[in-house]
Amino acid sequence: MGSEEQGLKAGIEIHQQLNTREKLFCHCPPVLRPFDQRNGEFFRYLRATESELGEIDRAAEEEMKNLRRFCYYTYDTTCLVENDEEPPAPLNREALFICLQIAKMCGMTPVPQVHTMRKLVIDGSNTSGFQRTALVAVNGTLPGGVPIETICLEEEAAQRVEGDTFSLDRLGIPLVEITTAPTMRTPEEVAEVARYIGMVLRSTGMVRRGLGTIRQDINISIPGGARVEIKGVQELDLIAEVVRREVQRQKNLLSIRDRLLARGAGVDPRVRDVTPLFSGTKSSILRKAPCILSVLLPGFAGLVGSEIQPGRRLGSEFSDYAKKCGVGGIFHTDELPAYGITGEEVEALRKATGAREEDCVVIVAADAGRAECACRQVIRRAGLALEGVPEETRRMEEGGNTSYMRPLPGAARMYPETDVLPVRITREYWDSIPVPELLEKRAARFASELGLDPALAQQVAYSGNLPLFEEAVRRGVAPPLAARTLLATVREISREGLDTSVLLEPRETAGDPAILSVLLAVAEGRLAKEAVPQVLRSICQGTGVSAAIAALEPRIDDAQLRAIAGRLVRERIAFVREKGHSALGPLMGPMMKEVGGTVDGKKVSQVLRDAIRDALGG
């Protein structure tokens, strides 16, 4: 891939939710809820406000082209702070601790006095219209040499239910935002750095896991292009593809610009009403619209329909901008006749607007206000096409394409959160913060010290059950058994359709999770390791730990064991005579089936070996 030659510069911002007991600025539990458990709804309108310098942030202004009504779901786990009906509680110190821990792992320097800011976000995802965020530490380096510029502690936004409806359960969950310097040169490097930072974050053992708990934003520019921020890449596997497609998009936009300039293309700033032209149209969209307006783009013919990403054209970019005014989209003559619009109508449109063959005409159908707003947006975006690549915040679409969200925000969107007092990070506090062992180091240690197979060691170290594994091993459970049970056995049982979450909950004994109690029973010789899956299954079905183990009985005493072994050997005497001592292996299966899980496999094998020896007349 030639991105390196093209001078690609990329950086990433990783947003990771923290697994704290409470939210960042209130005492609600950070739990996600099914939407149907909501206990109320309310709605608000948001509007752009002036910053202290009398400016309105350009990104905020863009979102405000419409008066939008946002609806919010509330739960018995949300409070007036999420509703923007009460001032925030002080900054959550547990979250700050985790954030500082991560900062220390990245070799960063803490900010002496942390100030919480309000970052304007008026897409509805924050009830207040801003996101609270604080810069906590600066200037670090990953072991691989990638500079980390900043780490911030932020509150998570509300989750979109659909359209302009949001759910408040997620709002206020603490997250850290880690920003690298734009030093990455290839798509693959971007993906690798994202993976590495993810490992660092998980090493704290204090981050939330699962889909949506970590998100990557990618900053990309190429020479002659512009800085573009791509929001919300959730899958690591897609990162490289997103970067490749953005490089492609910027290259294509630059090439379109060169062709436009060579043609002497321009943008006609006039918006024309062409509603009467379509009075008898068969296009249902145009027929329904109260108003149809047009924009003439001299010299743009063919290029508006020109592909810039797989399935996306320059026209798609125009359409994204127009949609900010609340219209469904645009039509342009590069794609017409189509959508029920006839060749004759296109000709009439060209004639009415004075379009030449090399010109493109864009039309928008909506009420007069929205259509006018959308045409202004098309004129603006077409003008930007003559300059090259606009600085933008973009949203990832399926497959790795991106679409326009809003202009890159400026510094005007940030001002102090006056309801939250600044927090001093003293030298003593910073020094007292422990640095957790990196998961990759831990995996290596599990392999070397505990004798785990390296692949299994890696799996355990990165798994969510790592603390449980370490606890089990500390209390005498054989590491391979602990690892296999926590990873493979639980997964198998879960695939059978049983709810394995109960295994991680304390049952009866001293607050230990059920699975740990079972492993300890093996370590203490009260249970055969072969019976672990069976015991775990019955716990998942609602049985208590002791009851599940007891159910394996009657326990077989040594005499009974010998009797069973003797009978099995007699029943298969021909086979035993033929195979000799190597009959042991094949006979273990039927033998274990008979004795169930209450006797240790080693002992069974010893008794069986003795019985074979006796039968062979030893």
Added chain:
Amino acid sequence: MTGFLPGDRVSFSLGGQPGTGTYITERDGMAVLKLDSGYNIGIPPEGCTLLERVEVPRPVAKEVIQDPSLPPLSIISTGGTIASRIDYRTGAVTSQFDAADILRAIPGLREIARYTTRKISTILSENMTPALWCELARAVCAEIRDGARGVIVTHGTDTMGYTAAALSFMLDTPVPVVFVGSQRSADRPSSDNQMNALCSSRVGVSDLSEVVVVMHETTSDDRCAIHRGTRVRKMHTSRRDAFQSLGTSPLGYVSYPDLEVTLSPDARRRNDGEPILRDRLEERCALLQFYPGMPPDTLRNYGSCRGLVIAGTGLGHVSSGMVPEIKDLIDGGTMVVMTSQCLHGRVCDRVYDTGRDLLKAGVIEGEDMLPETALVKLMWVLGNAKDGEEARALMQRNLKGEYLPRSMPWEAKSRA
């Protein structure tokens, strides 16, 4: 002191790396710098070096263009959250915003009326005084005489109920006098100032002639309620729908965003009369909340008062030990009015012995008046009545809807 001025470009070093920022203020011994990313951080001032002294540009106030064909309204600002801005000196939200700024911040206002603006004060409403109530009443009266079709008063929400009650008694108005504020700061995109201001402006040109408070009715941006100035109370510290009419329904509503005003038949209608101002208040009045175990001699501190409102328990009680002290107070020339800390319901001192003793001592039953409204009314009555007998009669008469002759089975608004 850090030696820097707001706006100074400053360099600093953090973790061995140089950085630059703009000096904002001093906070707990730290220099607060705004980085180019927009974040503020606090750095020890000794680690900062002045790069350049930059004149902070005064925000250029955009001219407010008004439509001369619309009815004239007057906006009088007193301060409060609706008119608040961040103060970079202290980092706190303060009232520094005047009426013209409100017009700039809420462009929709200009589609409802044309405005003259006037500033009485820029204070948070806990700093309001009876003297300022009088000044405000005079200003409102002058604006009406000058032809305003209505007057909007922007006010901090904490004591807005008191001021609205005070103006209700001091002013007979032929046009709407509308108090409005906001519970959530004006800087936030979700602030209720926008909707409250638009709704109050619409009430300002409506067919009303009372002193009212117009604020959010619910937590949603769906409609504002119009509350009578003598029956309204702030019932929550922070919610948008903190203001409620107690013991009665609101006088009307304004829907949002279409701004349709509906008035109840009870609401007094606009007329062509002249405003009448009676702006004398007897400030030597007090409001005392009784609590179990209150030492009876507490009342001796109120001997210099000409009037005292007691917020008693239940039907209007204090401990029997206080009755002789109250009698002494009344014999000494202090008018004592009993209200209830229940807020909902009517005082009746004829049911229990303590009550009957209070009546015998000369206490006036405050009917179902809110304790704060009773205080303001007492100030006005003692400032305007020619003698004690008239004052007593006025206190027992409904003047401005402050008490309801009939107790309606109105449910306290239940909160979701």
